[in-house]
Amino acid sequence: MKALIPTGDSAEPVVLADVPEPTPHANEVLVKVEAFSINRGETFKLESPTAGDRPGKDVAGLVVQPAADGSGPTGIVRVVGHPMAGGWAEYAAVPTDALAVLPDTVCAVRGAALPLAGLTALRLLRTAGTLLGRRVLLTGASGGVGHYVTELAAASGAEITAVTRDAERGARLTELGAAEIVHAVADARGPYDLVLESTGGAALPLALARLAKRGTLIWFGQASRTPATLDFFAFFDGPESGVIRHFHYLDADTRLGDDLAALVRLTAEGRLHPEIGRVGDWADTATVLTDLRERRIRGKAVLTLS
Incomplete structure (x- = not known):
């Protein structure tokens, strides 16, 4: 073959x-x-x-x-x-x-x-917990995962601020439910209850600074391929007692096939695009x-x- x-x-x-x-x-x-x-x-x-x-x-x-x-x-x-x-x-x-x-x-x-992008989005949001009424900052939003996260989170009642490089790449995210599009993390207006960070490098500390007190930042990628440096004392300037959590999509209690079936069902019903x-x-x-x-x-x- x-x-x-x-x-x-x-x-x-x-x-x-x-x-x-x-x-x-x-x-x-x-x-x-x-x-x-x-x-x-x-x-x-x-x-x-x-x-x-x-x-x-x-x-x-x-x-x-x-x-x-x-x-x-x-x-x-x-x-x-x-x-x-x-x-x-x-x-x-x-x-x-x-x-x-x-x-x-x-x-x-x-x-x-x-599969990979949809499973990542579904399991990432499941890890994040209840989304109803929560302010969410999503970096790297114009990729495959970001589009799924935006639509699923918005449908669950979250207020999404999506970070994407330019207006053209962010246009579809508004249609999928994003409340706000910004083109740099520095332009995002916090605080956010939840930050979903997939860029790494300089974006990570900037995103962390916009986290609310006792909020959660879930780090699920490093698209910049640049290491991030965090200052412990920066927590006291905003996200005091904040949580930083690593996420990998294969670390889950549900079968891949079951979650794939859920994604297929949502797509067939016109609830996931x-x-x-x-x-x-x-x-x-x-x-x-x-x-x-x-x-x-x-x-x-x-x-x-x-």
Whole structure:
């Protein structure tokens, strides 16, 4: 079968190659991939690939071989899945606890845009707790996660201030429920009950300074790839007794498949709208990787298999 494999070359980070078709484990189904999405974090991992690396965590397609242990769907069923690797290929092995059935009303392109970004947003907000009536500051809001967080949090009653680089990238966030758009953390007017921070570097202490007393800052990314420096005494100037919490989307009590099913249901009901800034053929993956890395794509990038 054909699959995209890393090259280690920044100019052309992946190439199509012939590789063996995956042999699923007993608890995995074999999916004929129709579409997959790319996450910005995956572009960084391609800088220094190790031998045998096979990228790809977000896929949608048809189950063509059920799991040997009897778990998961049987028959030719449309699904969205979240394997830990190997999704940028014609076929992918996906654990049955990391997939959900797609109804006819959710196409493969929208389905493929759901897994990593949607799971991160859903679980991040679950970690944050009650949102009704709370003022929330969200950094890095124009990416895939940010659009999902904005829509889900606004629907839960939060007042969202979204930080995004420019007006064009922030326009859709207003439609999804953001109360205010600012283009730098320094422009945000606090205090905020909750800060969701994904940028790191200089943005983190600025965001912390806008946290309310006894508020919570959840740090879920470092898109700037720059270390952050915090001053303990700065807490006394504003967020006294504030909490800083690290978040990783895989640290959860619920199954990936259950949360994927929730995202699919919300999408099918018209309550969640995947923001897809680029759809293309997978032959153009190298170009899309560069554009995503350089922030030339708003929301998600989805590639289809011709």
